[in-house]
Every structure is written in C-alpha cells, then in structure tokens.
Amino acid sequence: MSRPSDHYDSPDPALAERSAGGRATDGTGSGATDGTAGGDILQPKLGVVGWLRWFWRQLTSMRTALFLLLLLALAAVPGSLVPQRAADPNGVTQYFVDNPDLAPVLDKVQAFDVYTSVWFSSIYLLLFISLVGCVIPRAKHHFDALRAKPPRTPARLSRLAGFQQREAGPGTNGAEAIEAARAMLRRSGYRTVVFSAPGRNGGEVTSVSAERGYARETGNLVFHAALVGILITVGVGGGFGFSGQRVLVENGQTFVNTLSAFDSFNPGRFFTESSLTPYTMKLDQFSATYETKADGAFGQPLDYNAQVTTQEQGGAEQQADIKVNSPLRIGGTDVYLLGNGYAPTITVKDPTGKVVFTDSIPFLPQDASLTSVGVVKVPDGLTEQLGMIGFFYPTQAVSTTGAFYSTYPDDDYPVLTLNVYQGDLGLNGGTPTSVYSLDTDTLTQLTGGSTGTKSIELKPGDSTELPNGLGTVSFDKVSRFASLDIHHDPTQGYVLLFATLALLGLLVSLFIPRRRVWVKATERDDGTVTLEYAGLARGEDPRLVPAVAEIADRHTKLIGSQPPPESNA
Amino acid sequence: MTQTIDEYSVFFLYAAMAVYAMAFIAFALDLARRSAQVGAGNRVGVDGSVTTADERVLEKVGAGAPLSVNGSAVGGGSAVGVSTPPRRSLFSRGGDPASIDGGSGTGTTKRSLSLRLGVAFTLIGFLLEATADILRGIAAARVPWANMYEFSMTGTVLIVGVFLVVITRVDLRFLGTFITGLVLILLGISTVNYYVGVSPLPPALQSAWLVIHVFVASLGTAFFALGFALSAIQLVQYRRESIVEGAKFWRLKFMASLPDSNRLENLAYRVNIVGFVFWTFTLIAGAVWAERAWGRYWGWDTKEVWTFIIWVIYAGYIHARATRGWRGSRSAVLAIIGFAAVLFNFGIVNVFFHGLHSYSGL
Incomplete structure (x- = not known):
C-alpha cells in the first residue's frame, strides 16, 4: 500500500469492497444484489497482531494525520496567551502575582511550559510517528515505481483528458511516427515505453506510453523526511547545547569561557563542562548612537556596538565588534549583544x-x-x-x-x-x-x-x-555595560539544512505535475495513419489539457502531418 | 525634507483610498448587474458578459482588440503594461469595440462596463498607493515596512498587485469587491490608528532579513487573501448548487455567473499553495534572522507561535485536500480559518500581545 487507504488518490474502499463481492457499504445486506456474498459474512476475529495492525492503520491514515495537525495548531495557541517560562520568565512570575488563584491551576496543566509539556509533546510525537508510518511504505512504493516502466497504453484514449486526434498523410510510417514521439517526449523528461500490436483491421497499432513528474513524489518524500530531520536535529541540539548570559562592563571586565564566569547558565540535558572551549573576551568599549533629529523618534537608538578583545587558547589577541544583528562566532560559541546600560x-x-x-x-x-x-x-x-x-x-x-x-x-x-x-x-x-x-x-x-x-x-x-x-x-x-548571550548549538546548521531541503521538497511536490501521456498511431488500409494523443493527471495538474495539445502540435509538426480534421478537445 | 516627502506619501495614500473606493463601487455595481441579468433569465459569464436569452445563438467569444477604454482610463497613470497589449488585454477580453459603450443596444454578448471600470480604478489606485509606499521608503531611506502603518501600506499594495497579476492569467475579476473592500478596511484602520512619522530603524531591525522576511510574509498574505475569498465563495456556491439544484430562487443571483464550486476549489488551492510556499520561506527566514538577532532560531515568541499555527493550519488544508471526505467544503473551511489566523497574527498579535516582535511602532 503506497498511500493511506483514505488518501484521495487511493481506490475507493467502498468500490473496492463491492467489486470484490463483499458487503455493500450500507451494511444491511440488501444492497448486495449480485448474490455472491449476501450479508452474512462475519468479520474475522482480530487477534493482538490484528488489533495492532488496525491501530497502526488508524494512526497512519490521512484522517488521523489531519486530526493531529489541527490539534497541534490548537494546542499551540495557549502558549501565546499565557507567558512562557522559556521565553518570558518574568512574565510568569508577574502572572502568579496577578492571578494567585488561577496560576497554580494553569501551572498544573503545564500552561507555562506549553511547548515542552506532556500533552503538546505527545501530539507532535504521534504526528511524527504517523508521518513516518505513512512515508516509509510510500518511499518503498516510489522506489519500485522509479524502476518500473510506464503502464500499457489504454485501449480507448478518447476517454482520457485532453484527447486529440490527427491524421497523418499517406506515406507516414506509424512506427516511425511513434519513434519520433518517443524521442520528443524523452527530451521533455518523460520516461517512455513503446508498444506495438496488430489492430482490428490488420494494420499495425503502435503507441508510446510516457510518464513524467516522478520528482513530485520524490519532493513530497524529501519534504516529510526533512521534517523528521528537523525534529531530530532540534532535539539533539537542545540536548548538547547551552546558553548563558554575562554582563560585561567596559574597560576592564573580562569573560573567561568557564562555567563560573556566567551570570546565568542553561545547559542542555547532555551538556558536559568539558565541552566549553577556553577563550577570554574583554569589553574594551561600548558605544551607542541615538537619533538627535527626527521629531517622533528623538532619542531612538540607531546603533549599538560592543568592541571586544578576544583571545583563544594559544592564539593571539583579536579585536572584534559585536552588534545586535551581527554576533561574534568564537570558540564554538556565538556571542550576541542583547542588552546594554550604564x-x-x-x-x-x-x-x-x-x-x-x-x-x-x-x-x-x-x-x-x-x-x-x-x-x-x-x-x-x-x-x-x-x-x-x-x-x-x-x-x-x-x-x-x-x-x-x-x-x-x-x-x-x-x-x-x-x-x-x-x-x-x-x-x-x-x-x-x-x-x-x-x-x-x-x-x-x-x-x-x-x-x-x-x-x-x-x-x-x-x-x-x-x-x-x-x-x-x-x-x-x-561606564557602559553590555549584556551578552553566549550560546552553543551544535546542530543549528543541520536544522537549517533540513529546513532548506523541506522547502525545496515542498516546491517540487507542489508545482511539478505528474502526468502520463500517450501517443498512438493506427495504420489504416489506405496508407493513412491516425494519430491519437491523450493524458492522465496523477495528482493536481491544472495544465494537463494544454500540455497534451502542445505535445500533439509539436509532434504533428515534427512528422509533417496534416492539420487536425476536427478536434474534440 | 523627510517630512515633506512623507506628506506627499500620505497624500498619495489618501488619493489611492479614494480611487479604491470608486473601484469598490464599480465592482459592486457589476455584481448587482449580474444579479439583475441572471434574474431576467439571461446568461452571465464569469467575465460579466451578458448573453440575452433569445440571442444566445449569436454568442461570440473572440480575441479582444485593443480598446480605447484602456488608453483613456489609464493613460494618465502610467504607461506600464498598458501601452503594449499582450495576447490578452487586462480589461477586455472578447467582443467587439462597439459594445464597450455599454449602451442599451440590443445585441449579442454585452460585456460589463462596470467590471472594466472597477479593474481600471483598481489599477490606478494601485499605482497611487505604490507611489505612496515608495515615497515613504524614500522619506525613511529604507524599505517601507518597519512598523504597523508601513506593514499595512506595503501589505495592501501587494494584495492588490497580486490580484492584478493573477487576473491577467485567470479571470478572477469577480473578486474585485472583496479585494478592494479588504484593502480599504485595512488602510482605513492603519491610517487612523497606526500612523507614525518617519523614524529610523532600531538596531534589532537593521538587517537584510528585514527586506526579505517581511516582504515575503506580506506576499504570502496576499495570496492567502485571494485564496480566502475563493474558498468563501466556494462555500456559498456549493450551498447554492446543493440546495437550489434546478430551483430558480437564490438570493445572491450573481453567484450563477461565477465558476462552479469545484472550479473555485481548484483555483483556491492553486493560490493557497503559492501562499503556503511563501509562508514556509517566511518561517525559515524568520528563524535565520532570529538566530542572528536574538541568539536562537526558535523561541516560541508569540509571533513565532502564530506564524507556526498558520503554517500548520495551511498544512492541514493541503492534507485535507488529499483526504477522502475532506475535499470540498471542509478543506475550504480550513483555508478560511487559516486566513482568519493570518489577520489575527497581523492585527491582534502585533498590537496586543507581548513579545519580541513588538516593533509595531505604536
């Protein structure tokens, strides 16, 4: 099964059951008029494995994924209404002062730590399990599809999208026309296979079956896999990284990258002190410039600049500037200028x-x-x-x-x-x-x-x-002081990499159409050849019909056939 | 000097609002006209053209000829894109010049004058507002999107701009009332409540990411706005289709001239996925910027939370479109909730919520 059974492109379960002779979906039995089964088939008992399989199917269905997505959106809301310890610890303290009755209750349900709470975590973890359970079989199916040949040309192309019919003049060879079509489609990125069989009236019927847009599914899988990558790298980064704060007064105070030199320090779960690379940093000068002219903006800050002298172990002293939007990268840490004062x-x-x-x-x-x-x-x-x-x-x-x-x-x-x-x-x-x-x-x-x-x-x-x-x-x-945040996140580069992959995968999966196109040449007794063109959309493909028409035009031009006698496209 | 340019900017903005108001009236008249014609038993096309019931045989839809209306209505504004009619002119499609006047002459297919006037006014309003926006940027010597007033201005310029570009590809001019109405409301609120004089950028906003992140977010919002309108109409259309199948009574008679709900759904989807891609980029660019400015790429700041919520809602929308039983009205409802969240994120979170994104300049 490549897709969850309730995916839009999967075969309709009701139809599938009916064609298999099972019960009609209304379950009364009266709908089963073909008499092969009637209403008396009993569901087989589900054993433990059966129940697990059933549960797994439920979890990996589209409906569940959708439900979890919407639940995730909903669950994220409270964190914006109530201050969060991670983002705004002072706000939480103030909230306890302002709402002494409500705050402890909210605290019980982890409302001040929504994004690390049990309930929020379980939603996104379930979502990701569902995602993995859905993506893995699809990846396998897609891997097989990548090596498979396009399917046999349907007997009646006229029932398919964008159907076009053209006549090629006498002297046209059907097989050659199809070969030309095949070459043309291949150049356009289609995977092709040629079929040939004698037609009803003795003439040869040659056709090319072509499919393109495998990248659509590849992009889709890359997108989902990249999301898993983001989740894992964010988790690892949080575990091994740390963030700390230090206030430095200009002219004199020196920070040494050791645990005791931080004013406050928040390590990840797996942080060890030995991962701190020794270096020193001295604030030489802090300068701030302010607006002196504009009416409404008098006194608004224009620039903050912290001039520091740094020295890594065994290295020479170096001068550097730290600004609000330009942190200093040193010794495996990033140093940010987050505040200042006197x-x-x-x-x-x-x-x-x-x-x-x-x-x-x-x-x-x-x-x-x-x-x-x-x-x-x-x-x-x-x-x-x-x-x-x-x-x-x-x-x-x-x-x-x-x-x-x-x-x-x-x-x-x-x-x-x-x-x-x-x-x-x-x-x-x-x-x-x-x-x-x-x-x-x-x-x-x-x-x-x-x-x-x-x-x-x-x-x-x-x-x-x-x-x-x-x-x-x-x-x-x-003197001025600068408040510096010193962070280490070993995986943020990987998070960015996965995020970029997700965006690329998304672009490919949303905008590359997957489509099948067929060109069929039927040789007539009088030596003329009828050319038929048709396509089939696999997923969203708003431009399928014009695309088939364009292929027909290019192909007929290529083989020099006559203009279409009539077109019902 | 700065102040003078800003005064010009404000002048152009008010002029743009006046012209948008005229466009709104013209678009509304077009809808009223559609309703009247549908009520009279005539057939009205998506492009507002009316085919009289007994003369439908003569219906003719051909390639449009360059029309005098184009030149006279827009010539004063700008020559951009109007002087060289492409394969299809912006205001006209089909029909012969004789019927443009919209007179009472009995004829074959009559096209909608009010609709074309609406588009013309929208284009003029767009050019005026774009001028206002650019002048504001010149006055401030930076990109004009650093506080609520400027977000509103640039955001609405983009909404109208995206609308004008999209209608050259698909005939969505029937959304004109919605687009001009929405833009007027947003501009009205922002000019009255959010106007601030030109001020320099605080250090936290001095970054190339301001240019990219905020612009792409506004662009995404513009597409979501179009998608919202299409989804909302889709719901109404679906209701009309399922309730009054065959029956003639339906109060919003102009709905008969709009595409069917299936087509509307497909259009909404195509617009929304473009918005979704821009939104995804906004999220990533915002995280990269947050890492540089605040020292962490993600910290569940209120604005980050809401950007994430919107992203998840639209991800849900896209999944709903692929889930059996959720296609159609249910997914449309998700798109509508998504846009409501976008408006909430802009109008409520920026102004009333406490967080690191409090640069609204209020």
Missing part, C-alpha cells in the same frame, strides 16, 4: 578615608531614556552593613512636581541619586540574593523618602558625606 563606578570610604568599597555596578534600564535602577551593597569595613538603592539619569531633567527623569538615553547630563540604608543586608545567612534587589524590610533608611534627609545626589567626580558620619561616597565615572 554602570556607574561608586566608591565608599570609611570616616578615616580608607576605601571599603569600589566597583562599577550595572544599573538596569527602566525606560527608553535609560533611567536606570541599581543596588550597591557594602558588606564590610563599616560599623554596620550599608545598602544603597540608586537611580541613574543619563540626561537628567526635573519635572514640575520635582521628580527627576531622563530625557535622552545618552549621558549628556548624568546624575546619580542614592537612598542609603543601614542594617543587616542578609548576606551572611547563606541565602542567595539577587545583586539587583535590596530587601529593605530589615534595614533602616537614612536618606530619601520619609527620612527628612535628602537623597544623595551626585554628578560624575562628585563626592559627599554619608549621613551620621559613616564616611563618604563618591561617583567616580560612568
């Missing part, structure tokens, strides 16, 4: 002037003008631990209410404000805490808010006293 350099000194803290702290951008928020934690060196929540305004402005905001993302007039907190930062308990947040519940606020003391306000180079004689804090300079 990292003010802040120094805290104790009352004696001894430096107890100095660092460039990445501040997280909050809006398009890069108003940024960051946290400074000073755990040691002072009488009590100190925490600061900072706001950074690259181009500061003051609203009518007195609030600060940023008007432009570039650092034209940078201002840093700090709210200072004193108390236990909770770092000593061993509980992991985010470097981007400060739990102020257990802390005493010293500046800003309702304390009555103004927030500390600094411009680059400024230094000021901390309240209560704790020491001084200075804002030394503004």
